[in-house]
Amino acid sequence: MSETLKETVGEVCRSVEFDRSRMIDVVREVQKRYGNVSGEAMELIARELKTHRVEVESVVSFYAFLSEMRQGKVVIRLCNDVIDRMHGADRVLAAFEEELGIRVGETTPDGEITLTTTACIGMSDQAPAALINDVVVNHLSSDLAREIVWELKQHGNPALLVKNLGDGNNASELVSAMVKNNIRHRGAVILSRAATGQGLETALAMTPAEVIRNVKTARLRGRGGAGFPTGMKWEFTRAGSAAERVIVCNADEGEPGTFKDRVILTECPDLMFEGMTIGAYAIGASLGIVYLRAEYAYLKRFLESVLDRRRSEGVLGRGICGLEGFDFDIRIQMGAGAYICGEETALLSSCEGVRGDPKNRPPFPAQKGYLGLPTSVNNVETLCCVARIMEHGPGWFTALGSEQSAGTKLLSISGDCKRSGVYELPLGIPLRELLKLAGAEDAQAIQVGGPSGQMVGPDAFDRTICYDDLSTGGSIMVFGPKRKILEVVDAFLEFFVEESCGYCTPCRVGNVLLKKAVAKLISGKGSQKDLAYLQSLAETVKKTSRCGLGQTSPNPVLSTLENFRSVYEEVLVAGEAGLQHDFELSRAVSQAARIAGRTSAHLHP
Amino acid sequence: MEKPRIATTSLAGCFGCHMSLLDIDARILDLAELVEFHKSPINDIKAFDQHCAVGLIEGGCCNEENVKVLREFRRNCDILVSVGDCAIMGGIPAMRNLVPLEECLQEAYLNGPTVFNPSKRIPNDPEIPLLLEKVYPCHEVVEIDYHLPGCPPPADTLWEALGALLKGNPIELSYELIKYD
Ligand SMILES: Cc1cc2nc3c(=O)[nH]c(=O)nc-3n(C[C@H](O)[C@H](O)[C@H](O)COP(=O)(O)O)c2cc1C
Ligand code: SF4
Ligand code: SF4
Ligand code: FES
Numbered sequence: 001m002s003e004t005l006k007e008t009v010g011e012v013c014r015s016v017e018f019d020r021s022r023m024i025d026v027v028r029e030v031q032k033r034y035g036n037v038s039g040e041a042m043e044l045i046a047r048e049l050k051t052h053r054v055e056v057e058s059v060v061s062f063y064a065f066l067s068e069m070r071q072g073k074v075v076i077r078l079c080n081d082v083i084d085r086m087h088g089a090d091r092v093l094a095a096f097e098e099e100l101g102i103r104v105g106e107t108t109p110d111g112e113i114t115l116t117t118t119a120c121i122g123m124s125d126q127a128p129a130a131l132i133n134d135v136v137v138n139h140l141s142s143d144l145a146r147e148i149v150w151e152l153k154q155h156g157n158p159a160l161l162v163k164n165l166g167d168g169n170n171a172s173e174l175v176s177a178m179v180k181n182n183i184r185h186r187g188a189v190i191l192s193r194a195a196t197g198q199g200l201e202t203a204l205a206m207t208p209a210e211v212i213r214n215v216k217t218a219r220l221r222g223r224g225g226a227g228f229p230t231g232m233k234w235e236f237t238r239a240g241s242a243a244e245r246v247i248v249c250n251a252d253e254g255e256p257g258t259f260k261d262r263v264i265l266t267e268c269p270d271l272m273f274e275g276m277t278i279g280a281y282a283i284g285a286s287l288g289i290v291y292l293r294a295e296y297a298y299l300k301r302f303l304e305s306v307l308d309r310r311r312s313e314g315v316l317g318r319g320i321c322g323l324e325g326f327d328f329d330i331r332i333q334m335g336a337g338a339y340i341c342g343e344e345t346a347l348l349s350s351c352e353g354v355r356g357d358p359k360n361r362p363p364f365p366a367q368k369g370y371l372g373l374p375t376s377v378n379n380v381e382t383l384c385c386v387a388r389i390m391e392h393g394p395g396w397f398t399a400l401g402s403e404q405s406a407g408t409k410l411l412s413i414s415g416d417c418k419r420s421g422v423y424e425l426p427l428g429i430p431l432r433e434l435l436k437l438a439g440a441e442d443a444q445a446i447q448v449g450g451p452s453g454q455m456v457g458p459d460a461f462d463r464t465i466c467y468d469d470l471s472t473g474g475s476i477m478v479f480g481p482k483r484k485i486l487e488v489v490d491a492f493l494e495f496f497v498e499e500s501c502g503y504c505t506p507c508r509v510g511n512v513l514l515k516k517a518v519a520k521l522i523s524g525k526g527s528q529k530d531l532a533y534l535q536s537l538a539e540t541v542k543k544t545s546r547c548g549l550g551q552t553s554p555n556p557v558l559s560t561l562e563n564f565r566s567v568y569e570e571v572l573v574a575g576e577a578g579l580q581h582d583f584e585l586s587r588a589v590s591q592a593a594r595i596a597g598r599t600s601a602h603l604h605p
Numbered sequence: 606m607e608k609p610r611i612a613t614t615s616l617a618g619c620f621g622c623h624m625s626l627l628d629i630d631a632r633i634l635d636l637a638e639l640v641e642f643h644k645s646p647i648n649d650i651k652a653f654d655q656h657c658a659v660g661l662i663e664g665g666c667c668n669e670e671n672v673k674v675l676r677e678f679r680r681n682c683d684i685l686v687s688v689g690d691c692a693i694m695g696g697i698p699a700m701r702n703l704v705p706l707e708e709c710l711q712e713a714y715l716n717g718p719t720v721f722n723p724s725k726r727i728p729n730d731p732e733i734p735l736l737l738e739k740v741y742p743c744h745e746v747v748e749i750d751y752h753l754p755g756c757p758p759p760a761d762t763l764w765e766a767l768g769a770l771l772k773g774n775p776i777e778l779s780y781e782l783i784k785y786d
Contacts (some may be wrong), residue, residue: 071766529748577681583746588670591706592735595727600735 006044008033013048018164020049023059023353023369024336027066028294033482035111036498037068055354062355064118064337065294071409072107072114073352078140080117082254082491083414083477084497087139089128093117095142099149117496119339122255122416124477125182125421132158132296136179146582167264176543178223181263182421185437187408188400190384191263191424196269199390200315204323208238211282214472215386218394219406224250224379225473226450226548230386236366237283237376245285245303246375248351249276249383252293252335252342255450256495257475260298260410262379263422265292265299268384269306271586273330275383278390280328283376288330291347294337298473303332339499343548346501357503358547379473380520381410385507405466413438416480432461440478445485445564448594454559455485464582486522489556493518496553507550510541514557525582531568535561609658610773613645614637616671617698617740618664621757622689623647625663628760636764637773653681659686659770659786662749665695666741670734679747684770686751687743688763693752699740706738732736751776755785 002246012029016022030037037045042056049056060066076096080089093104096115100108107114121130126138135158137148148161165171166180186192203211216231230432237245250271264272276288292300307330310316318327333351335341341350345359348370356500369375378386385407389397398406405427411434414420419440425434431448447455448465449472456463456470463469479488493515503510517534520526536560538554547549561568573581587602615623623646627633643657644650660682666672678685690696701709714720714727742750753766762782768778 101682251627303688419731579676579750580744580746583672583741585669585672588672588737588739589735591738595707595710596729596735598729598731598735601731 002040005034005038005041009041009044009048011373013045017022019353020051021351021353022336023049023051023056023348025065026337027056027060028334031066032231033155035073036067038068038070042068049362054414057137058355059353062338063335063388066336070111072112074112074133074156074158075114075116076130076132076148077116077118077121079119079121079123079128081120081124081127081495082258082488083120083124084127084129085271085491086415086483087127090515091134091142092128092130092140092145095145096149096479099146112156115147118253118359119297119335119498122253122259122262122293123179124257124259125412126180127414131295132161135159135161136177136298138178138180143161146445169302169567173304173556174305175266176298177298179262179266179298181267182414183263183267184419184421185423185425187424187426189388189397189408189424190268190271190381190410191422195268195274196391197270197315197389198273199387200274200277201321203281203390204321204326208282208284211278211390212453215282218385218397220382220385220389220397221405222379223381223385223409223451223473225471227467227471228484230378230382233366233376234279234283236364237374240367240374242374244287244373245283246287246289246370247276247279247285247371248344248347248370248375248377248547249288249290249330250342250344250347250377250379251290251296252347253296254293254339254342255452255473255475256492257412257414257447257450257477259412259414259474260422260474262296262299263294264380264382264384264410265303271384271387272308272380273306273310273316275386276330276378277328278317278386279376279378281320281326283374284325285376286329287370288328289351289370290330290332291335291341292332293335293341293350295592297334300334307332323509338501339495340501340547340549347377348375355501358549401426402464402466404468409465409472411465411472411476412474413440413476413478415478416440416443416483417478425465427466428464430462430464431456434465434476435478438476438478439479442481443478444481444483445479445488447475447477447479447492447556448472450477452496452549452555454555455488455563456559457563458565460563485560485564486518486571489560490515490522492556493553496549497562500549500553502545504544504546506541506544506548507546507553509555510537510545510550511572513537514541514554518557520582521568521571523582525573525580526571527577527581531561531572608639608641610641610643610655611659611661611767611771612643612644612653612657612678613647613661614663614674614678615646616662616664616675616692616743617667618691618696620646620663620688622661622663622691623688625760626763627756629764630760632764636767637643639768653677653694655681657682658684659687659767661767662686662692662743664691665743666737666746667698670735670738672746675743675746684750685743685747686753686766686770687749688753689758690754690756691759692743694742695740696756699742702739706736710736747772754783762781 046053128140129138170177170179180291220230221227262385320326338356340346341356350356365375401407411423448470496511501508538557542554660678685692
């Protein structure tokens with residue numbers, strides 16, 4: 001075994017105090033230094049962390065940002081999600097391939113550059129976008145792609161690719177990114193003013209039970225997608241007699257077309273940390289974890305610095321705000337590229353240093369979460385709302401928004417619209433109004449809530465964005481009149497096929513079958529029976545999958561079958577009933593005919 | 606009233622499923638009371654000249670003739686049932702799907718350790734149907750209405766299912782009839 005690898009692994013494992021639950025940090029670091037986690041490295045890591053090699057291997061093979069095969073020193077990850085493709089990602093990819101002289105998935109022969117594609121990296125408002133190691137490059141064109149390759153060949157340093165810094169904190173030294181905030185509308189709760197710290201002070205003057213009561217009175221519901229009442233979640237987490245509890249901030253933001261947490265993390269981290277600290281006080285947690293998606297690694301140094309500053313200001317650490325006995329600190333846990341890790345139980349698995357598989361429920365995280373401790377997982381935006389609710393009172397919050405859905409919502413709008421970006425608007429806003437703001441009045445279809453949400457057409461534009469009507473974690477994708485709906489559905493299914501964790505059969509196999517069934521229809525070979533099959537298969541996957549991914553992955557199919565039925569009916573095959581028209585006898589016997597040197601006797605049906 | 610007609614065939618199968626049908630023992634007499642057998646290896650009727658209520662298909666499609674027969678069944682039967690694992694998913698014959706067709710033929714007729722073939726020729730009479738590039742389950746070639754799993758499905762399963770189909774009842778098979786371990 002090579003000595004330096006052994007030393008490096010030893011050093012990396014020591015930096016996490018040989019804590020097995022920090023496996024993701026260990027393998028991420030090894031990957032960073034060597035471009036892979038080799039079998040030899042896995043062996044060494046297993047030995048140092050006193051576990052089995054297969055445990056290490058199962059982690060390395062699970063996450064998109066980790067690999068056993070050596071990757072280039074520079075890895076280009078081009079987003080190939082549907083929004084980027086609409087903006088020409090295919091041409092960008094072709095330019096990268098041509099200029100590098102390799103195909104997607106390959107590494108240049110000198111071992112310098114690897115080219116791959118990835119799902120949404122949270123830059124849909126500046127698509128096409130790519131990650132080059134941790135550096136975001138946006139608004140790509142084929143020319144720009146060629147330039148990037150040319151430059152990388154000169155200096156090999158992705159950081160030097162950053163030319164025009166973005167606005168706000170993107171331009172700060174610790175972020176130094178070309179990312180643009182694209183804040184289009186600042187609402188009352190989050191984006192209009194900087195954090196004041198007032199919310200935390202108010203909260204600490206109350207009992208934890210009073211804090212929870214206020215959050216309940218404000219009728220705050222989770223902003224991450226599922227919309228569970230936050231106060232209730234905290235109450236459950238606080239219940240019971242555990243000596244230690246945990247609050248986790250979900251900054252995985254993996255739902256394609258969502259990028260509003262990116263903007264909060266860049267511009268309002270204090271508000272988020274404040275909300276998290278209030279949450280810790282309310283549920284009685286002393287440990288906080290921010291689970292930050294690997295794609296947002298460019299924000300990590302900046303967020304660490306904010307945490308450091310908060311510690312020095314006495315709003316984090318021991319005896320927060322002078323309150324004896326209220327000790328709470330936050331660490332940032334990096335993800336490693338897996339959509340499923342946004343699902344709260346998978347996220348906890350990932351924090352515990354294992355594959356990001358969802359867990360069985362019950363027990364719920366509120367009962368047994370991170371390392372078995374009662375845990376509350378809350379979205380970035382939810383926590384920001386908490387800070388403001390404590391600052392201005394629940395009445396102020398419920399006065400914003402609609403009867404049933406209090407407060408504002410950050411919406412990420414992308415696709416065929418004039419002004420893509422982040423809009424903070426009161427819940428209950430009609431979709432039509434939103435489209436007007438974004439310059440998307442001619443839209444043919446809107447995907448509300450990302451691939452796991454639903455697709456609606458113009459007859460639904462008077463419906464409202466809120467929990468009881470069109471619910472969304474933030475993703476609003478606009479498809480203009482020329483887009484092909486079935487191709488969008490196909491792209492969404494491809495995403496789910498890629499991202500299924502593989503644990504349960506309905507999702508692992510079902511999504512592949514759904515994609516096949518849609519492909520058959522797209523090819524014009526499907527019949528009415530195939531439509532019925534598609535419907536029933538989608539319902540089966542939805543009903544029988546184990547976690548939220550498989551329970552929502554058929555939504556693109558189900559919602560388009562309902563709202564865009566005609567696009568399916570237009571492509572149905574006209575041929576003889578009862579036959580499968582994607583089976584072609586002439587093609588099926590062509591090999592045998594060539595081998596036998598004669599033609600088929602039965603070619604005529 | 607005219608008795609409903611049923612037809613059966615064995616495509617790329619081993620006839621095990623047909624044997625299982627015969628395994629209903631004395632009930633075969635009841636069945637003969639209930640239905641009239643049309644095209645089937647059981648009575649050796651070769652061609653359809655009347656429409657049938659039910660067609661039972663054993664085996665998947667491995668060659669062009671299988672496809673032809675299966676399509677005839679589809680045209681001449683109201684209800685088609687894939688009987689047994691070969692019909693449903695290709696079964697044992699589909700193991701060749703992992704090997705390119707040319708290599709399959711070479712292994713079977715030239716290179717296999719037990720092959721005796723002094724002529725060193727792969728049979729190629731015009732009468733021999735051409736093989737498909739892989740073995741297909743029946744539902745990938747025509748629409749299939751029901752699938753009865755098993756290798757073969759037990760006689761009681763066939764009996765119950767056929768009875769329900771002929772009476773127009775929903776097929777409700779008890780756990781014992783569709784449990785395979
Ligand atoms: C497949 C899947 C992916 C998810 N991704 C995210 C995510 O990226 N961010 C998020 O906040 N919630 C995500 N969720 C929802 C979380 O499971 C959880 O409900 C949420 O983080 C709770 O916070 P909230 O109540 O504040 O919304 C996802 C759920 C599923 C099923
Ligand atoms: S539904 Fe999909 S993502 Fe969820 S556990 Fe099953 S396979 Fe994994
Ligand atoms: S399913 Fe079994 S019994 Fe029936 S044809 Fe195939 S191998 Fe023979
Ligand atoms: S960055 Fe490509 S779709 Fe979001």
